[in-house]
Amino acid sequence: MNEFAALVLEDVHKSFGENEVLKGIDLTVAPHEVVCLIGASGSGKSTLLRCVNLVEPIDSGRVVVEREEITAEGVDANRIRRRIGIVYQSFNLFPHMTVLRNITLAPREALKMDRGEAERQARALLTRFGLLDKQDEYPDRLSGGQQQRVAIVRALAMRPHIMLLDEVTSALDPELVAEVLAVIRELAREGMTMLIATHEMGFARDIADRVCFLDAGRILEQGPPERIFTAPQNPRTRQFLGRIIEAGRL
Amino acid sequence: MTTTGTGPSVPSGRGSRALGNRAVLVSSASTVLFFAVIAVIVVLAPGSEVVAERFFSPPHLWQSLVGSESEPSVLGAFLLNVKIFTVSEVFILILALVIAVVRGIPGPVFFPFRLLAVAYTDLFRGVPLILVLYMIGFGVPGLGLGFVSYLPDVTYGIIALVLVYSAYVAEVYRAGIESVHESQNAAARSLGLTRWQSLRFVVLPQAIRRVIPPLLNDFIGLQKDTALVSVLGSIEAARAAQIYSASEFNYASYVVAAFLFVLITIPLARFTDRLIARDKRRREAGGLA
Numbered sequence: 001m002n003e004f005a006a007l008v009l010e011d012v013h014k015s016f017g018e019n020e021v022l023k024g025i026d027l028t029v030a031p032h033e034v035v036c037l038i039g040a041s042g043s044g045k046s047t048l049l050r051c052v053n054l055v056e057p058i059d060s061g062r063v064v065v066e067r068e069e070i071t072a073e074g075v076d077a078n079r080i081r082r083r084i085g086i087v088y089q090s091f092n093l094f095p096h097m098t099v100l101r102n103i104t105l106a107p108r109e110a111l112k113m114d115r116g117e118a119e120r121q122a123r124a125l126l127t128r129f130g131l132l133d134k135q136d137e138y139p140d141r142l143s144g145g146q147q148q149r150v151a152i153v154r155a156l157a158m159r160p161h162i163m164l165l166d167e168v169t170s171a172l173d174p175e176l177v178a179e180v181l182a183v184i185r186e187l188a189r190e191g192m193t194m195l196i197a198t199h200e201m202g203f204a205r206d207i208a209d210r211v212c213f214l215d216a217g218r219i220l221e222q223g224p225p226e227r228i229f230t231a232p233q234n235p236r237t238r239q240f241l242g243r244i245i246e247a248g249r250l
Numbered sequence: 251m252t253t254t255g256t257g258p259s260v261p262s263g264r265g266s267r268a269l270g271n272r273a274v275l276v277s278s279a280s281t282v283l284f285f286a287v288i289a290v291i292v293v294l295a296p297g298s299e300v301v302a303e304r305f306f307s308p309p310h311l312w313q314s315l316v317g318s319e320s321e322p323s324v325l326g327a328f329l330l331n332v333k334i335f336t337v338s339e340v341f342i343l344i345l346a347l348v349i350a351v352v353r354g355i356p357g358p359v360f361f362p363f364r365l366l367a368v369a370y371t372d373l374f375r376g377v378p379l380i381l382v383l384y385m386i387g388f389g390v391p392g393l394g395l396g397f398v399s400y401l402p403d404v405t406y407g408i409i410a411l412v413l414v415y416s417a418y419v420a421e422v423y424r425a426g427i428e429s430v431h432e433s434q435n436a437a438a439r440s441l442g443l444t445r446w447q448s449l450r451f452v453v454l455p456q457a458i459r460r461v462i463p464p465l466l467n468d469f470i471g472l473q474k475d476t477a478l479v480s481v482l483g484s485i486e487a488a489r490a491a492q493i494y495s496a497s498e499f500n501y502a503s504y505v506v507a508a509f510l511f512v513l514i515t516i517p518l519a520r521f522t523d524r525l526i527a528r529d530k531r532r533r534e535a536g537g538l539a
Contacts, residue, residue: 053440082442092437096455105451106441158442 005064006031006162006193007052012061014044014051021047023217024061029162032191036204036225039214040240045197048214049164052195053086066161082110085155089167091147093139093154099126100135103154111158118157125153129183145176149183156187163187165196169203201241201250205229213237305501314494314503324503327490328510331476334408334486338476339469341412346419351449353420354427367420374417379410380478386410387482407479415472422464426457463529466522470515477511487511 007029014022037045050056104118126132205225212222221234317323353367387406438448480489487507494503
């Protein structure tokens with residue numbers, strides 16, 4: 001089954017000490033599909049993404065990326081990570097490097113790309129996202145939105161097959177959110193496979209092919225966004241969305 | 251503009267310009283008074299003339315500085331101190347970094363190496379430098395290990411300094427490495443960089459930048475401790491001064507040696523201050539962004 005899926009999670013469990021954060025996650029992402037994970041803080045969205053990227057080892061279950069089980073014994077995690085880009089809430093740019101160096105570091109060191117090619121590719125990406133004039137700046141000279149766009153470009157420079165976005169707009173001032181979302185829309189238009197944890201419900205509704213509602217470590221409900229947002233079946237989903245609407249966030 | 255630039259250091263608004271002038275006046279007056287009192291005490295002391303002759307006599311100051319046929323020049327001997335700490339610093343920077351990195355390697359396989367690194371720092375931070383000097387300087391030649399036992403005294407001195415100071419500097423490096431937030435390593439690793447690449451390109455450059463001021467501080471200590479190498483027989487500045495005073499019954503040579511040590515320490519101290527100030531500015535700028 002699912003031979004052509006970009007990403008498959010089967011019964012993934014993950015605990016931190018006594019606290020079981022993921023209680024059996026099953027999820028399949030098709031190539032070019034954009035899946036948004038929604039749910040309250042602490043529902044397990046970020047942990048799920050970190051498990052896919054092998055930043056966190058899982059306790060049981062399987063994670064399969066493009067038909068290769070990455071949670072099997074003896075798999076080289078670095079090789080897998082090169083195919084999966086991840087962008088974090090807090091940007092995590094390298095503060096001692098210029099924007100250009102931030103972007104070319106991993107292609108040059110992990111993919112052994114030569115300097116000229118790595119820089120050409122980095123400039124092409126920066127140009128596409130309107131950041132070329134920032135190539136020689138250090139991260140602390142950029143706005144939060146610019147930093148996050150650079151972080152996305154940095155992940156893209158590894159030519160990933162899948163992008164994982166972990167609350168990428170949560171640390172931004174409201175007026176800077178749009179520029180980052182525009183970049184993600186652009187990626188979706190090009191057919192990038194993405195798994196996105198987000199609090200931006202309007203954005204999720206707009207961009208997702210499928211929305212998954214996580215609650216206490218389980219996917220309680222999933223489906224196309226119009227159904228999840230307008231006619232949620234599960235009472236917990238209804239309660240969660242009710243609060244979001246009450247807060248004026250949808 | 252907000253008040254953040256000047257706000258915290260000035261307690262409350264009270265015509266700060268006028269206060270500034272008055273502060274300068276008060277500080278000048280108190281400085282003058284302070285040193286006047288010291289001068290009076292020194293000059294009025296019963297032995298002041300003797301002290302002036304024994305410690306500050308210009309002919310003796312000059313003669314001990316340049317040396318003579320029978321006495322070594324303190325300045326010439328001081329060049330040995332410079333050589334000792336320059337060579338030591340290079341080896342300390344390398345050895346200490348290796349120790350700090352080894353101490354941070356995770357995984358059960360590397361347990362014995364970590365243990366060794368911990369034992370090393372515990373041992374060499376605990377033993378007084380002068381004892382390490384004796385043990386290396388007299389112990390290694392006693393072993394009869396071919397050429398290893400027939401090195402110049404200065405070399406044993408340098409080895410002892412490197413062993414002791416590397417233990418301190420390794421801890422400084424380690425503090426720096428631990429001050430780099432784990433998310434930096436996570437970001438590097440999730441880009442597909444190996445643990446070693448992450449350390450080399452992302453963690454260490456940030457760590458080392460942060461610990462430069464404490465590193466320089468340790469090096470100021472090292473510069474002074476080169477004088478201890480004289481216990482192995484090397485004629486460095488302190489020993490040269492001692493030889494002079496013993497044959498001339500005059501201590502001006504000690505003043506000269508002290509002056510040379512201070513002279514070479516001051517630029518490093520000011521440089522350290524500047525780096526600290528620059529870091530502080532940068533942090534504050536970062537905090538506002």
